[in-house]
Amino acid sequence: xxxxVRDNNVEQAxxxxxxxxxxxxxxxxxxxxxxxxxxxxxxxxxxxxxxRRARKLARKKAQYEGLLPKPKRKAPRAPQRPAEASFSAxxxxx
Numbered sequence: 001x002x003x004x005v006r007d008n009n010v011e012q013a014x015x016x017x018x019x020x021x022x023x024x025x026x027x028x029x030x031x032x033x034x035x036x037x038x039x040x041x042x043x044x045x046x047x048x049x050x051x052r053r054a055r056k057l058a059r060k061k062a063q064y065e066g067l068l069p070k071p072k073r074k075a076p077r078a079p080q081r082p083a084e085a086s087f088s089a090x091x092x093x094x
Contacts, residue, residue, distance in 0.1 A: 001020055005013040021027060037045075062068040 001017070001024070003013045003017045003020070059068065063070050
């Protein structure tokens with residue numbers, strides 16, 4: 001896996017690397033390998049993943065064919081401004 005660092009912007013390169021690792025499923029695999037997984041648990045997990053993939057493919061196919069409504073697109077968010085500090089300059093009642 002390779003990430004280019006442009007203009008010495010290491011933070012952006014790290015973000016890109018983390019995104020690539022997430023897409024590849026490295027974080028999920030590292031988490032699974034922390035502890036031993038029994039062969040029966042492994043089989044069960046693999047079967048569940050296969051079922052999940054098949055259902056997802058069937059859902060996408062049904063949406064493409066018009067049998068199911070397509071998911072609603074999220075509205076683009078406006079860039080957030082930094083919060084302005086609001087201080088109250090009131091004196092306590094005497």
